[in-house]
Amino acid sequence: MTLTVLSVASEVFPFLKTGGLADVAGALPGALQSHGIGVRTLMPGYPVVMAGIDPGAETVWSDESFFGGPARILAETRHGIDLLVLDAPHLYERFGGPYSGPDGVDYPDNALRFAALSKAGALVAQGALGGWRPDIVHAHDWQAALTPVYLAFSNAPRPRTVFTVHNLAFQGTFRYTVFPQLGLPDSAWSIEGVEYYGDVGFLKGGLHAADAVTTVSPTYAREILTSEGGMGLDGLLRGRGDRLVGIVNGIDTSVWSPETDPVIAKTYTARTVRERRHNKRALEGEFGLRREDGPILAVVSRLTWQKGLDLVAEIADEIVSLGARLVVVGSGDRLIEGAFLAAHARHPDRIGVRIGYDEPMSHRVQAGADAILVPSRFEPCGLTQLYGLRYGCVPLVSDVGGLADTVIDANFAAQRAKVATGFVFGPVTTDALLEAVGRLLDAYRDDAKWRTIQTRAMAFDVSWTASAALYAALYRDLLNE
Numbered sequence: 001m002t003l004t005v006l007s008v009a010s011e012v013f014p015f016l017k018t019g020g021l022a023d024v025a026g027a028l029p030g031a032l033q034s035h036g037i038g039v040r041t042l043m044p045g046y047p048v049v050m051a052g053i054d055p056g057a058e059t060v061w062s063d064e065s066f067f068g069g070p071a072r073i074l075a076e077t078r079h080g081i082d083l084l085v086l087d088a089p090h091l092y093e094r095f096g097g098p099y100s101g102p103d104g105v106d107y108p109d110n111a112l113r114f115a116a117l118s119k120a121g122a123l124v125a126q127g128a129l130g131g132w133r134p135d136i137v138h139a140h141d142w143q144a145a146l147t148p149v150y151l152a153f154s155n156a157p158r159p160r161t162v163f164t165v166h167n168l169a170f171q172g173t174f175r176y177t178v179f180p181q182l183g184l185p186d187s188a189w190s191i192e193g194v195e196y197y198g199d200v201g202f203l204k205g206g207l208h209a210a211d212a213v214t215t216v217s218p219t220y221a222r223e224i225l226t227s228e229g230g231m232g233l234d235g236l237l238r239g240r241g242d243r244l245v246g247i248v249n250g251i252d253t254s255v256w257s258p259e260t261d262p263v264i265a266k267t268y269t270a271r272t273v274r275e276r277r278h279n280k281r282a283l284e285g286e287f288g289l290r291r292e293d294g295p296i297l298a299v300v301s302r303l304t305w306q307k308g309l310d311l312v313a314e315i316a317d318e319i320v321s322l323g324a325r326l327v328v329v330g331s332g333d334r335l336i337e338g339a340f341l342a343a344h345a346r347h348p349d350r351i352g353v354r355i356g357y358d359e360p361m362s363h364r365v366q367a368g369a370d371a372i373l374v375p376s377r378f379e380p381c382g383l384t385q386l387y388g389l390r391y392g393c394v395p396l397v398s399d400v401g402g403l404a405d406t407v408i409d410a411n412f413a414a415q416r417a418k419v420a421t422g423f424v425f426g427p428v429t430t431d432a433l434l435e436a437v438g439r440l441l442d443a444y445r446d447d448a449k450w451r452t453i454q455t456r457a458m459a460f461d462v463s464w465t466a467s468a469a470l471y472a473a474l475y476r477d478l479l480n481e
């Protein structure tokens with residue numbers, strides 16, 4: 001049976017991306033096609049998205065007064081994605097990023113901006129686009145979390161709903177005063193609705209209202225049931241019982257492929273992995289690093305407490321004294337940015353730092369560095385270690401969430417069983433991180449051992465194949481209930 005899905009997300013690669021959500025929302029629809037599932041994707045009409053819209057795109061819905069101004073939905077297929085764009089200039093036509101202005105401060109009307117996205121999702125789900133009604137609505141993260149809430153509190157027939165939480169740390173909590181502007185019935189101001197300790201909780205509402213909740217790895221799905229990992233929502237999540245499942249992310253292996261990647265100096269496969277040296281030389285040039293025999297360790301990330309990168313900054317001198325070099329691409333916390341810039345100033349030809357966001361550079365780093373460091377304090381899934389596996393940029397990760405589910409530590413047993421794909425450490429401390437860096441450097445010095453880990457990493461299946469099948473099965477289970 002052909003099944004139709006409406007996906008609602010605030011970011012979709014390649015139209016707009018600030019993090020991993022965009023990669024998932026951009027790649028999952030294509031992966032579901034082979035399961036007979038057709039996905040339409042609704043996202044906000046941010047300026048960069050509107051700039052790329054085909055002038056001939058069809059207006060499939062409009063409203064003169066939608067959350068304070070005129071709005072319409074434009075439909076077009078772009079980059080193979082069946083896209084619905086919510087064009088509402090009073091909400092989305094802003095200077096700055098999707099969530100905050102150039103000053104880094106959140107827009108004061110974010111509650112309305114994303115209530116509007118969610119409401120548009122609910123309207124489409126209930127037939128606003130003429131005859132089209134999806135079988136399933138799949139909403140992502142707090143920005144779309146009210147879609148299942150609007151649907152749960154509507155009296156009209158509605159499709160089944162799935163809500164995916166990519167990161168429990170971002171909850172979309174707003175003052176209770178916004179509640180009357182959301183257009184929800186009074187009954188939604190309750191523990192069954194969006195009320196959250198006296199405020200409005202978008203994420204909380206979605207986690208409660210959706211027919212099924214997923215998160216992006218089995219280990220994270222367990223971690224968020226504990227008071228340490230639940231960020232205040234563990235009680236609610238425990239109450240969802242078997243309605244909460246963890247499905248590990250895949251990656252778009254057509255975008256992330258060392259065999260065909262157009263932005264790297266030299267393409268390669270596991271068989272020709274020695275060709276990576278050309279990419280390493282190019283990376284040294286790009287970052288002004290001294291040419292040496294030792295490995296290049298790399299970071300591509302938001303520089304935040306979650307990602308544990310303060311620990312990498314702390315051991316930067318040791319990394320250099322152990323004979324390795326470091327490349328960092330990222331932005332975020334000013335203190336962590338400053339710590340990396342200071343480390344670069346101390347070792348200008350051994351530590352390269354780019355503060356900023358640069359998608360092509362992230363490919364060149366994965367293709368040219370020897371190892372990617374992901375020492376997160378918590379990590380729902382993590383995508384950079386998956387890119388690392390695919391590119392033979394051996395991952396060194398902490399033993400949490402999706403990192404633990406996707407990397408096999410090169411310990412004695414794993415090496416003997418021929419399954420090791422990287423290095424895993426815990427707890428998340430500088431001592432444990434340094435110990436793992438030491439093990440990685442030992443392995444790097446043993447050429448045969450390193451090649452074995454590297455090529456096995458490249459053979460690990462990081463595609464969407466297995467996980468798309470799990471989403472397909474979940475959708476069908478919901479429809480069969």
Ligand SMILES: Nc1ncnc2c1ncn2[C@@H]1O[C@H](COP(=O)(O)OP(=O)(O)O[C@H]2O[C@H](CO)[C@@H](O)[C@H](O)[C@H]2O)[C@@H](O)[C@H]1O
Nearest residue numbers: 019020021166301302329330356357358362380381382383
């Ligand atoms: N400076 C920079 N330049 C270029 N590219 C950069 C960059 N900084 C980050 N990126 C890219 O942004 C993405 C980040 O994805 P992650 O999954 O690592 O984390 P994020 O916390 O955003 O996502 C959340 O959602 C995803 C998706 O479910 C989960 O995997 C994750 O655990 C969860 O925290 C990667 O594609 C990475 O390459």
